[in-house]
Amino acid sequence: MGDFDNTKRAIGVGKLDDSARKDMFNKFVSAGGEIVKEKQPQKEDDSKKNRPEPKVRQSTVSRGGDDSRSGNRGGNQNKSDSGNAKSQADSKAQYEKEISSFSARFGIKLKCWLARVTPFGSSDLTPKFMHDFSIRAKQALIELQYSGNELLANQQYSPQLSKALDRINPLLVELLAMGQKLYNGPELTDITDPIMVAPESPVAIERVRNPIYALFKRMYILYPYQETLKKSFSQAYDELQKLEGKPSMIYANKKRKVTQEIDTLFDGFFDRLYLVVLRAENKNIPLISRYMENLLGILPEERPGQRKSGENVPGGKQLETKEDKKEDETKDEDKKEDEIPLSKEQAYGLRLMQMYSLPKLRKKFDPKNEYANIPDSDKALLALFYFFEFDDEYSFVMTTKKIDIKPGSVNGVKVDYRQKMLDIYEGTRTIIDQFRIYNDILRELDKHKANPGANYIEASKKLTGIEQKRTGQSRTVRMAIKEFSLKSRDSLLVLIKDMKSKKEIVANMNDVLTLDSMESRKRLNKKPVKQCIMEAYCYLMALYDRIETGDLFGGLVELTPEQMKSSFGVELGNDTPDSNGTELADLEKEALEPTSTKTNDDSESLENGNGSASNEKNDSSDDPLDDDILPAGDPF
Numbered sequence: 001m002g003d004f005d006n007t008k009r010a011i012g013v014g015k016l017d018d019s020a021r022k023d024m025f026n027k028f029v030s031a032g033g034e035i036v037k038e039k040q041p042q043k044e045d046d047s048k049k050n051r052p053e054p055k056v057r058q059s060t061v062s063r064g065g066d067d068s069r070s071g072n073r074g075g076n077q078n079k080s081d082s083g084n085a086k087s088q089a090d091s092k093a094q095y096e097k098e099i100s101s102f103s104a105r106f107g108i109k110l111k112c113w114l115a116r117v118t119p120f121g122s123s124d125l126t127p128k129f130m131h132d133f134s135i136r137a138k139q140a141l142i143e144l145q146y147s148g149n150e151l152l153a154n155q156q157y158s159p160q161l162s163k164a165l166d167r168i169n170p171l172l173v174e175l176l177a178m179g180q181k182l183y184n185g186p187e188l189t190d191i192t193d194p195i196m197v198a199p200e201s202p203v204a205i206e207r208v209r210n211p212i213y214a215l216f217k218r219m220y221i222l223y224p225y226q227e228t229l230k231k232s233f234s235q236a237y238d239e240l241q242k243l244e245g246k247p248s249m250i251y252a253n254k255k256r257k258v259t260q261e262i263d264t265l266f267d268g269f270f271d272r273l274y275l276v277v278l279r280a281e282n283k284n285i286p287l288i289s290r291y292m293e294n295l296l297g298i299l300p301e302e303r304p305g306q307r308k309s310g311e312n313v314p315g316g317k318q319l320e321t322k323e324d325k326k327e328d329e330t331k332d333e334d335k336k337e338d339e340i341p342l343s344k345e346q347a348y349g350l351r352l353m354q355m356y357s358l359p360k361l362r363k364k365f366d367p368k369n370e371y372a373n374i375p376d377s378d379k380a381l382l383a384l385f386y387f388f389e390f391d392d393e394y395s396f397v398m399t400t401k402k403i404d405i406k407p408g409s410v411n412g413v414k415v416d417y418r419q420k421m422l423d424i425y426e427g428t429r430t431i432i433d434q435f436r437i438y439n440d441i442l443r444e445l446d447k448h449k450a451n452p453g454a455n456y457i458e459a460s461k462k463l464t465g466i467e468q469k470r471t472g473q474s475r476t477v478r479m480a481i482k483e484f485s486l487k488s489r490d491s492l493l494v495l496i497k498d499m500k501s502k503k504e505i506v507a508n509m510n511d512v513l514t515l516d517s518m519e520s521r522k523r524l525n526k527k528p529v530k531q532c533i534m535e536a537y538c539y540l541m542a543l544y545d546r547i548e549t550g551d552l553f554g555g556l557v558e559l560t561p562e563q564m565k566s567s568f569g570v571e572l573g574n575d576t577p578d579s580n581g582t583e584l585a586d587l588e589k590e591a592l593e594p595t596s597t598k599t600n601d602d603s604e605s606l607e608n609g610n611g612s613a614s615n616e617k618n619d620s621s622d623d624p625l626d627d628d629i630l631p632a633g634d635p636f
Contacts, residue, residue, distance in 0.1 A: 016037055095291075096283075101395065104284035108275075117275045124202035129272065130195035138268045139472045140261035141183040142479060146555045147258045148180020151236045157243045164239045165232075166309040172232040174307040177221070179229055182218050182265070187211040189483050196430040197423075205280050213280075217272045217296040219265065225304055226266050233258045343533070349542030352535065353386055358568055361385040364392075371439065377559040380477040384435050386543050387481050391428065392538035393523050396515075398425050398488065403529050404507035405495070417494065417505060424487045431480045438473040445470060476559045481548040489540035494532055506533070535551045567625060 012087050098104070113120040117129050154174070184250040190211040194203045222229060237251040274287055277295075285292050356364065358376045365388040366372075374381045397403065398421040405418045445466045452459035498505040509530040515522055524532040545551045551563045557569065 013313050032503070049218070061565055078284050084609055086516040099283045099285055099291075101115060105282055108278045108282065108284055110464055112275050115272055117272050118205070118279055120203075122202070123205045123279050124278065125205055125208070126202060127195060127499050130192070130203050132201070133269065134192040134195055135476075136264055138188055139476060139478075140264040140269075141188065142475050143258060143261040143472065144265075145180045145183035146475070147233060147254065148176055150174055150254075150555065151233075151240065152180060157240060160243055161236060161239050163310075164242075165236060168235065168615075169308045170307050170348075171228065171304055172235060174304050175225055175229045176236060176303065177230045178218070178222055179233070179262075181223070182215070183477070184211075184214070184484075185483060187214055189352060189487075197426055203362075205276065209280050212273060212276055213296065216270075217298065219270055219273065219297060220292070220296060223266065223270065224260065229260050231264055233262075237263055253468075255462065333385065342377075345538045346541050346545060348535075349538035349540070352539050353389070353542050356389070361389075364391070374442055375558060377564055379554075379557055379559060380435065380438055380473075382559075383481045383543075383547060383552050384431070385583040386546075387428075387431060387484070390485075390536070390539055390543065394532075394539055395425060396522070397492070397524070397532050398422070402513060405509075406505050406507055408494075408498075409504050417491065421488070421491050423486070424491060427484060427487075431477065431484065434473070434477045434480050438470070441466065441470050471555065471557055475555075476548050478552060482544055485540045485544040487536060487545070489544055490535055492537040492540065496537060499533075501529055506530070509533075 077484055108118050109118075112118040116126055118125055144480075151161060162173050165176075188211070191208045193203075194207055234255050237255050241248060241251045278285060281295070286297065362371075362376070362385075365385050371381060376382075379455060408415050408417060447465075448459070448462060452463070491569065495506055499509050505510065506529065506592075509528070511529050511531050513532050514520075515525045519525070524535060527535075551559060551567050
């Protein structure tokens with residue numbers, strides 16, 4: 001607009017008055033002039049529109065046209081997405097920095113120290129915490145498993161019970177199953193073994209990290225459902241009472257017991273296990289957070305609420321396709337090829353266990369009558385006697401140097417099988433200690449029954465409490481023996497499989513094992529090494545089976561009359577400790593009589609329980625033949 005301003009100055013517009021300006025304006029208009037404004041954006045746009053567009057050579061190859069423009073928009077979106085991802089990564093890094101800062105780590109150490117989980121300056125778990133876990137938490141987990149089995153694994157009442165609970169809410173059955181599966185035997189063994197081997201030593205957190213994380217994950221999933229879990233067990237026992245028709249006091253005690261154990265787990269140990277996780281990660285992770293769920297690897301399908309009414313627990317039974325059936329059959333065939341037939345060995349192991357009657361077991365393993373107050377039908381006592389029998393007759397297979405056991409290799413890692421079996425055998429001290437606790441509880445029970453006191457209500461409460469302690473400790477004893485037999489059995493199975501295939505581990509498998517003076521009385525003396533290993537394996541298999549699913553399994557602390565009849569061939573009323581003296585006298589009389597049914601030249605004499613020399617012989621008629629151990633011919 002510079003020319004326009006110059007024209008105004010040349011004319012002298014600024015010096016003209018209004019009338020002169022008006023006259024000049026009229027002259028310009030009459031001469032054909034136009035009114036020109038200083039800003040004409042619209043006319044400029046119109047002029048741009050009227051301009052001819054430049055000719056562009058069209059290519060024969062399509063450049064995308066509209067697609068390219070949409071691509072530009074997509075590019076902008078990708079830039080924004082990448083920006084968001086970058087901001088998320090930055091926020092995640094900032095969050096990681098915050099939960100692992102010095103103040104956060106200091107707070108974790110302080111919390112763990114105050115809760116007596118770890119010392120302030122070390123990540124090792126304290127002996128007090130580990131002992132507390134191995135006794136109270138383990139007992140609570142066993143109680144939940146037993147109660148769950150009683151409600152969901154009862155072939156007679158469980159289907160009706162599940163239907164009744166489904167009418168209320170399908171979630172109840174699902175929670176029962178999840179509470180039942182909180183217990184995992186191998187995991188608990190991995191957690192408690194270190195403190196059992198070295199009771200006064202702290203436990204390195206890395207040594208028990210994986211099993212504790214697995215247990216904490218299952219408890220974390222159930223953590224919001226604690227009260228519903230209690231109601232599930234309570235409602236289930238109410239329905240079971242309707243089906244069984246037994247007195248209500250029985251089910252009231254069971255409901256009270258399982259409720260107490262749920263409180264023990266979630267109020268007493270859940271928070272401390274959470275602190276163990278924080279100490280292991282060295283990060284102050286919030287309990288209820290997506291970060292914790294990702295750390296534990298919790299999937300949506302693992303949460304309660306997936307089951308529908310009428311389905312099997314925990315998530316219902318899916319329909320099997322033909323392909324699934326073929327895969328299952330293939331897997332079963334592969335397993336059968338890898339496994340050794342067990343029926344013959346198991347039957348032989350049971351025969352070994354049945355070589356001694358109840359009076360013989362007492363005479364051999366309780367010569368001082370320290371356990372005279374415990375009835376013969378007591379499951380913990382029977383399990384202990386059978387463990388003593390293995391320890392006395394077969395355990396040397398795991399410890400003797402007369403069996404030449406070579407180190408092996410598993411996935412490129414060297415394995416010392418001899419040391420592994422020695423470590424397993426060291427855990428037997430736990431069994432003795434746990435049974436001493438059980439015996440003390442029984443003595444306390446006998447004292448209370450002898451002098452209950454004048455207050456009937458208080459006496460009844462105390463009696464219930466002692467009986468509950470007895471039940472829990474009986475399970476603890478049997479579980480300790482079962483875990484030992486399982487580990488020992490599996491370690492011997494490795495040797496047996498090798499003797500049947502590669503023959504690399506046991507170097508002298510065909511040598512006859514001759515024991516020295518004091519050990520020469522053992523049943524395995526003068527037998528081939530391979531048969532000694534097989535007999536020990538069979539005995540352990542039978543012992544494990546009886547505690548896991550047989551007559552020594554269950555919540556009842558004593559065998560029923562029917563079980564006593566089938567297992568030992570005696571009436572329950574005739575096997576009390578009071579009658580032992582007569583039976584033992586009969587045994588001594590039989591031992592002095594000549595035996596005409598002797599069939600095995602290798603039967604050995606037994607020392608009597610107080611250590612003095614005895615002329616009593618093993619019942620050779622009960623002693624199994626060497627050939628019976630072989631399934632069909634010589635498997636080696």
